[in-house]
Amino acid sequence: MGDKKIMCLVCGRIFYEGQGIKINIGGQELVFHSKSCTIKFFKSLVLYLDQKNLGDAVKMTIKEFEDRISEIREKTKKKLEAL
Numbered sequence: 001m002g003d004k005k006i007m008c009l010v011c012g013r014i015f016y017e018g019q020g021i022k023i024n025i026g027g028q029e030l031v032f033h034s035k036s037c038t039i040k041f042f043k044s045l046v047l048y049l050d051q052k053n054l055g056d057a058v059k060m061t062i063k064e065f066e067d068r069i070s071e072i073r074e075k076t077k078k079k080l081e082a083l
């Protein structure tokens with residue numbers, strides 16, 4: 001854990017480097033002190049994005065997680081079958 005102080009850009013809380021959540025997006029490094037601040041930020045961000053492309057982006061993201069869930073289910077099934 002470093003001793004560099006960072007400010008959460010959603011709520012202004014000060015925290016130390018190594019804590020919180022760091023995300024690189026749009027060529028910028030964003031720092032949040034908690035998951036709830038990260039979600040708040042992304043909820044606002046979405047409103048500024050092109051709403052036409054947003055529909056497709058939502059579908060693609062849902063698909064990605066659906067694929068991940070079925071992959072996990074498949075692995076669990078195989079593990080059970082191997083028993």
Ligand SMILES: [Zn+2]
Pocket residue numbers: 008009010011012013032033034037
């Ligand atoms: Zn915060």
